[in-house]
Amino acid sequence: MSACVGSDLGRPDGPAKVSGRAVYVADLAVAGAWHGGAVRSTIAHGRVLRIERKPGFDWRRVVVVGPGDVPGDNVQELLSDDQPILAERVVRHVGEPLLLVAAPDLPTLEAALAALRPIVEPLPAELDFESATRVLHEVSIDKGDPGARFDSPPPGARLFEGTWRTDSQEQLYVEPQGCVAWPADADGTVVVRGSMQCPHYVRKALARCFGIAPERARVVQLTTGGGFGGKEEYPSVVACHAALLARAAGRPVRIVYDRHEDLLVTPKRHPSRVHHRTLVAADGTLLAMDVDVLLDGGAYTTLSPVVLSRACLHASGPYRCEHVAIRGRVVATNHVPSGAFRGFGAPQTCFAIERQMDRIARALDLHPFALRRHNALRLGDATATGQVLHDSVGSLAVLDAVAARTGIDRHRWCAPAMAVPSSNSGRVRGLGMSFFFHGAGFTGSGEELLKGRVAIRLLPDGRAEVAAGSTEIGQGTTTVFTAIAADALGCDPGDVVVAVPDTAAVPDSGPTVASRTCMVVGSVLASACRELAARIGGAAGDFRSRARAWLAAGGDGIVEHVYGSPPGLVWDQATYRGDAYPCYGWAADVAEVEVDLDTLEVDVVRLTTAVDVGKAIQPRLVEGQITGGALQAIGWAQCEVVSSRDGRVQQDRLATCIVPTTKDAPRFDVTIVEQPYAHGPFGAKGVGELPMDGGAPAVLAAIEDALGVPADRVPATPERLLALLEQRERTS
Amino acid sequence: MRVISARSLDEALAALRDATAASRVLAGGTDLMVELAAGRTSPDLVVDVGAVPELRGIRPVDDGLWLGAGTTCTELLHSAAVTAHADLLAIAAREVGAAQIQNRATIGGNLGTASPAADLVPVLFALGAQVALRSATGARVLPVEDFVTGYRATARRPDELIEGIVVPPRPARELRAFRKVGTRRAQSIAKLVVALAIAADGGVVTAARIAAGAVADRTVRLTTLERALFEGLPPGGLADAVAASVAADTAPCDDVRSTARYRSTVLARVLVRLLAALPSC
Numbered sequence A: 001m002s003a004c005v006g007s008d009l010g011r012p013d014g015p016a017k018v019s020g021r022a023v024y025v026a027d028l029a030v031a032g033a034w035h036g037g038a039v040r041s042t043i044a045h046g047r048v049l050r051i052e053r054k055p056g057f058d059w060r061r062v063v064v065v066g067p068g069d070v071p072g073d074n075v076q077e078l079l080s081d082d083q084p085i086l087a088e089r090v091v092r093h094v095g096e097p098l099l100l101v102a103a104p105d106l107p108t109l110e111a112a113l114a115a116l117r118p119i120v121e122p123l124p125a126e127l128d129f130e131s132a133t134r135v136l137h138e139v140s141i142d143k144g145d146p147g148a149r150f151d152s153p154p155p156g157a158r159l160f161e162g163t164w165r166t167d168s169q170e171q172l173y174v175e176p177q178g179c180v181a182w183p184a185d186a187d188g189t190v191v192v193r194g195s196m197q198c199p200h201y202v203r204k205a206l207a208r209c210f211g212i213a214p215e216r217a218r219v220v221q222l223t224t225g226g227g228f229g230g231k232e233e234y235p236s237v238v239a240c241h242a243a244l245l246a247r248a249a250g251r252p253v254r255i256v257y258d259r260h261e262d263l264l265v266t267p268k269r270h271p272s273r274v275h276h277r278t279l280v281a282a283d284g285t286l287l288a289m290d291v292d293v294l295l296d297g298g299a300y301t302t303l304s305p306v307v308l309s310r311a312c313l314h315a316s317g318p319y320r321c322e323h324v325a326i327r328g329r330v331v332a333t334n335h336v337p338s339g340a341f342r343g344f345g346a347p348q349t350c351f352a353i354e355r356q357m358d359r360i361a362r363a364l365d366l367h368p369f370a371l372r373r374h375n376a377l378r379l380g381d382a383t384a385t386g387q388v389l390h391d392s393v394g395s396l397a398v399l400d401a402v403a404a405r406t407g408i409d410r411h412r413w414c415a416p417a418m419a420v421p422s423s424n425s426g427r428v429r430g431l432g433m434s435f436f437f438h439g440a441g442f443t444g445s446g447e448e449l450l451k452g453r454v455a456i457r458l459l460p461d462g463r464a465e466v467a468a469g470s471t472e473i474g475q476g477t478t479t480v481f482t483a484i485a486a487d488a489l490g491c492d493p494g495d496v497v498v499a500v501p502d503t504a505a506v507p508d509s510g511p512t513v514a515s516r517t518c519m520v521v522g523s524v525l526a527s528a529c530r531e532l533a534a535r536i537g538g539a540a541g542d543f544r545s546r547a548r549a550w551l552a553a554g555g556d557g558i559v560e561h562v563y564g565s566p567p568g569l570v571w572d573q574a575t576y577r578g579d580a581y582p583c584y585g586w587a588a589d590v591a592e593v594e595v596d597l598d599t600l601e602v603d604v605v606r607l608t609t610a611v612d613v614g615k616a617i618q619p620r621l622v623e624g625q626i627t628g629g630a631l632q633a634i635g636w637a638q639c640e641v642v643s644s645r646d647g648r649v650q651q652d653r654l655a656t657c658i659v660p661t662t663k664d665a666p667r668f669d670v671t672i673v674e675q676p677y678a679h680g681p682f683g684a685k686g687v688g689e690l691p692m693d694g695g696a697p698a699v700l701a702a703i704e705d706a707l708g709v710p711a712d713r714v715p716a717t718p719e720r721l722l723a724l725l726e727q728r729e730r731t732s
Numbered sequence B: 001m002r003v004i005s006a007r008s009l010d011e012a013l014a015a016l017r018d019a020t021a022a023s024r025v026l027a028g029g030t031d032l033m034v035e036l037a038a039g040r041t042s043p044d045l046v047v048d049v050g051a052v053p054e055l056r057g058i059r060p061v062d063d064g065l066w067l068g069a070g071t072t073c074t075e076l077l078h079s080a081a082v083t084a085h086a087d088l089l090a091i092a093a094r095e096v097g098a099a100q101i102q103n104r105a106t107i108g109g110n111l112g113t114a115s116p117a118a119d120l121v122p123v124l125f126a127l128g129a130q131v132a133l134r135s136a137t138g139a140r141v142l143p144v145e146d147f148v149t150g151y152r153a154t155a156r157r158p159d160e161l162i163e164g165i166v167v168p169p170r171p172a173r174e175l176r177a178f179r180k181v182g183t184r185r186a187q188s189i190a191k192l193v194v195a196l197a198i199a200a201d202g203g204v205v206t207a208a209r210i211a212a213g214a215v216a217d218r219t220v221r222l223t224t225l226e227r228a229l230f231e232g233l234p235p236g237g238l239a240d241a242v243a244a245s246v247a248a249d250t251a252p253c254d255d256v257r258s259t260a261r262y263r264s265t266v267l268a269r270v271l272v273r274l275l276a277a278l279p280s281c
Ligand SMILES: Cc1cc2nc3c(=O)[nH]c(=O)nc-3n(C[C@H](O)[C@H](O)[C@H](O)COP(=O)(O)OP(=O)(O)OC[C@H]3O[C@@H](n4cnc5c(N)ncnc54)[C@H](O)[C@@H]3O)c2cc1C
Pocket: B024, B025, B026, B027, B028, B029, B030, B031, B032, B033, B034, B049, B055, B069, B070, B095, B096, B097, B098, B101, B104, B105, B106, B107, B108, B109, B110, B111, B112, B113, B117, B118, B119, B120, B156, B160, B161, B162, B163, B187, B188, B189, B190
């Protein structure tokens, strides 16, 4: 029975969102709630001398919370303990919070914030990550003996070097960060409701901040207007702030950032510089790779070690190569901390390897499509960590699909040093491609350590409720869980409800990140549902009557399952050897651009993509993930500039923080490839991040094809293209 | 902050009688509300003219086409009279913000803010428009170039209202063009914007008004280029005339949207392409 998987159930959360009835944190009616805000550093690095209170403000009207008021540890709980909840002696980035204020209304809050002036003695700020020396984390991956290969290359082999850079990117979720916190109730429980991806992360952060057991913190997700990774770790910061204020004020406190504050202080994508040395045989076979990955972590560690890990694990691309050395470092600067963003390091290294492949192809006079296909990982091959791919490898299928759709394999590329392009219309066209994979689920033994749990439980009316910590953030979790549960239970989708993620009422399924919700959490859900279905039996009658009968007979209507890694997966975190991910999604993109020769504006007119998702649980949602992710990648490739001056983000308003609009979107041509993954629900694997990886290299390759200038940095803005063309004119 | 919602022109003018330099008129609010939210202005008085009927309407007058200050971009781009007599305005209005902004943004507000990057202002320059100002004590008319006096600065007195704009009749054989280069296809403020109107008779240029935005502290006329079109191009031809004018008449800067280098280079290229397409050049 498989009625819902593969169908189109629509979006149960859609009507409320479209009609404006959905309750976001700013809409939630909370009697007596005060408004909270933060006094922040205005400089990138400095010693905090004192905080002046301007005279004339009646401080009895507000509550003020400082570092000394944190009942537990003044530490933002995450991978490292380096980030304080409130900075005490030193500030390390613009926007770092120093004091918190709550007031009965917004004008009073603003007046109070304006009356508090931090006096900070500036210290030298490190704002160039390429020269920064303080290393936050390092990763090394070694396969074979690349040193020996580079030292004595076989006859005919050629060495290629390339340096590739990507700038930061803003997630720009529609709804800014926000939450409401209540003071501890009679049994000492602190409650927070808000916009977030990972309620159980927030719970952990509150427990640390208050010095309480996790059970004494209850976190409930509200309707969340997008995340893209931006609501993975940061909501913990907002929640700790609001909860500290609620404690001090003895009443609920709401913090909702306005767009300006959100853009200035929240984490963004890690800027990167990736250096490749590649040894290639005359026929294009990759002989050895040496990759150096450098990321700008910003002021604190946040999730940087894991981002670096994923960046490095994708740095050699979806290619076979016997000898690989990958060295990664993430360094500290005085920028706003970098954090989680769709793709999580992989888009940066994917950009580098894909552009490197183009460079190699041109130098060897091989077709970039043929070079990729020749070296593509196939079933039975081993990745850079030595992971042998046993299952669900859609590499050739996606390559062949985009070739069939676009003829990219027959496209003649222009030479990099060709004469200045010209055309009567003033526009030139170009084509570019990329080939990429993305590990689904947590890295290495992450899922083993996490042990994600899901419960399915019968309600008195006979419907089945999915209880999971995974959140709906616009990507379709509710729909996907409904489809999986309905088919695994053998019931109608109307018989399934999905519980609100509330840490007091749902098990910890792990965070809603890493393309793991459908594949990992969904597989646990499917197995729990199958057990429940077996219990209540497949006798006559509709599902609800059978369920009610089972309950009436005293049957246990709750099944909770825990994730268990597929047998045979082995990972050694110390040596970075083994099975880095349970499986991979595979994809290829072809971008077609038109460049205006006067203005160097780049129009991506068509994006063709083929994506192996294992099984599309809801094809329309999968297509939405693919086109949305690809558009985000296209924006990063050419128009999304995030820059800073003296450590202050300059794109601090929607008027200047540019992302593509629907008018900027290309025509999309999406092919969904299904190479089922044995351990995913109905064969599904992750799709959320994959489409973010390949857009930038494909678009920049197409620009290079159109203009004949080397496009080695994201974003390729018209201003940068002009500088490249002028440079070429000067040197030729 | 005092807010007065005027229901007639007289009420609005009366309300503005004791306006100060800090007072503000509110039309569509698409500029003013943003400035208020960002704390960049704190007016003592706001006079809302959004419901003043006398500020609405597009109609032919003796000396051309009258556009009430409250005419929205949406009205501009749907008006048959505008399309017939001042098509550049309709073309430019379509590139302001996106539909929601176009529904509120007024021509009076575009002029009132006088942003160097405004899209409608260069068009008004190119069309040789006149700005009609009125106060409780009188009325006056200024050429639009005299109205814009500096960076977001105008000749309007605090007690005056922009009542409307007069676009002179379209001469025979006038060639017109508009080009905006933004950061994306919609909801984008100009990196540079060009509007031009050139009248020619038998291959001889008889009138030329070429204006550009976002390349100086205010909207500018490219007078050096205009002169060259009248008096004959320099030996290097059109490209040299354009280059000389960009150097003499503009002063672009680096900012969050673009670079000075890009602005001057691309302005020159856009001008050459637009002018090369004009048969008279
Ligand atoms: C998202 C967004 C996108 C935008 N995109 C563009 C764009 O692409 N191109 C562009 O040019 N602009 C753009 N703007 C700016 C703005 O929409 C325009 O300048 C618009 O024309 C302003 O008109 P308004 O009626 O909204 O002005 P308001 O904000 O009401 O007023 C603007 C100024 O003019 C004064 N004013 C208004 N009417 C009168 C009057 N009758 N007499 C005297 N003074 C008056 C006000 O006091 C105020 O100082 C954008 C704005 C936003 C928010």
